[in-house]
Amino acid sequence: MPRKTLAEFTVEFLQILDEDGNFDADLEPDLPPAELLRLYRGMVRARELDQRMLKLQRQGRIGTFGPCTGQEAPSAAAALAMQKDDWFVGAFRELSGRLLRGEPLTNPLYYYNGWEEGNVQPPEVGRRMLPLAVVVASQVPQAAGLGYAVKYRGEQSAVVCFLGDGATSEGDFHEGLNFAAVWQAPVVFVSQNNQWAISIPRAQQTRSRTLAQKGIAYEIPCLQVDGNDPLACYAAIKEGLDRARAGGGPTLIEAVTYRLLMHTTADDPRKYRDEAEEQEWWRKEPLLRFRKYLEAKRLWDEARENALRDEVRAEVDAAVATFEETAPWPPDRPFEHVFARSEPHLDQQRREFLAGLKEDADA
């Protein structure tokens, strides 16, 4: 009755483009120039909006928000790898991917100014996108259910589900992965490991050497990628989507990235981490290296960069103007869409609320 090895596991790491712009031509995904430029533009739009929102927040023109700066690569790459009918299930740091899927620039402005308008997508964008997942990891089982449904209906579509590093400690993460694996649901789970869950560093979140290896327990193919390398993110997500469509079930990808700014504008990273660590990661951020890559491919130069930045900033200006000029929904809008049909008690409360508002205004 010997003690013997039943199984051995390995965890792979993928990087195609490093922080200095060096790339591996053998691993380089086959993306046409227009797609590469679309990817870059998508990341720049998210960065510019993020930076503007930071200013607006400091000026009191929007409320608290969670910046995405530095994490533009994984979800932008996903948006590129996805098909129109695939489901996009985000957490709350996938601005670049959401914008690339067609979310208007005004949505985050509305949302982070405390208006429900910002969670509602134009119909063609929202039809295969869930709203933000603020309750950490609760989106993971939902993605497994979406995956089950598309498989049940014989669709060729798949699901990409984002989560953070902290989410891997939640029960819903493990339950959702387990269900997806048992059902062989066509879902690509992407954990954006940005090293920090508010003030808790990655090393304190889990003893696991990688987050990717958490897939092994569920017999889910897993891979760690350089999450600041858009090419590696794209290749990994595309591989996961291809596997999903071919009936190979779910994939777990750990995208190693860094939250360059605060968790939300309500906290101060100086309380829990060194500036030197941030500076190190600013050197590795995704836009810098992707620009170098595009320049090496002779697709980009200083003039084009300046033109793009000007164009995107004007677009952001216009979005801010629209957001600040447009009247939000009326105050009683939350009474709508509670149920498919309103109910007498809601109608009564709505009348009472509106009458109270009128009295307050008249007083």
Added chain:
Amino acid sequence: MPKLTMVQAINLALQQEMAKDDRVLILGEDVGVDGGVFRVTEGLQDAFGPTRVLDTPLAESAILGTAIGMAVAGLRPVAEMQFSGFSYLMVHQWEGNATRMRSRTQGQHTCPLVVRMPYGGGVRALEHHSESREAVYAHIPGGKVVIPSGPRNARALLVAAIRDPDPVVFMEPKHSYRSFREEVPEAEEVMPIGQAQVVQPGSDLTVVAWGAMMRPLLKAVEQVGGETGASIEVIDLLTVSPLDSATICDSVRRTGRCVVVQEAPRSFGVASEIIARLNDEVLLYLEAPVKRLTGYDVVTPYFGREKAYIPPLPRIVRGLRETLAF
């Protein structure tokens, strides 16, 4: 008309809805091969296959979480919580997601799903198997809470719940699962959600209950009515949320007296809400304080002591007499 237990009647509703609509599927622990621990889903996996009757891994949050994904994608999942006592593991999915999906997307995505769960005491079950916590779900906006009291209304309400465009918690009084039979028509029967039923008209006192409390209440009404000659109107709530205030208030306007009977603990419960609505609408018609006969605000006693805690017949009888005599 066949006479069915509540278990058989719920099974009939599931079977007929699944036959009619291939978007309807069942998921939960032991619901397939085993047919559910109470046999509610017996035979359905044989009839519809394992892709429509899913024996899931053991995880309540993911059962609802995946059901939400399925519902958003256009299916009509009926999820089973093996016991309501285990359902708290899914409450965040209910509160944070199922009940908000419609509002958060302003109707672009919806969650037409049902979560069935046996609740309540009276079957000598282990701890965590006997609670009555409908108020937990009723308190949360955007979801509905339905509690049938007998085989016939269980079948007709479950059909409505499956077809409802919004998420429904369907709480099944397990004490009534097999304790009596009723005639249940084979042909489709649907009862509207959100509507209480006057099961016996009367003019001197209104009594309101739901679920497993209906049977002892009806006995008490018969006894007290016989003794006193009082004419007692009995309302079976059937839907806890949205609460049918109109039916209760109309009745109390006529009778001036009301007793609410609930198995659940006293405080912050459905009885309290009914009394608050009566206070809002019919205070000046009241001839007596509205009484609530309830469980107590203690951890649900193990079955060795539960009989004295779930409002027993003599306590209900006393309560009705007191309110009539006030």
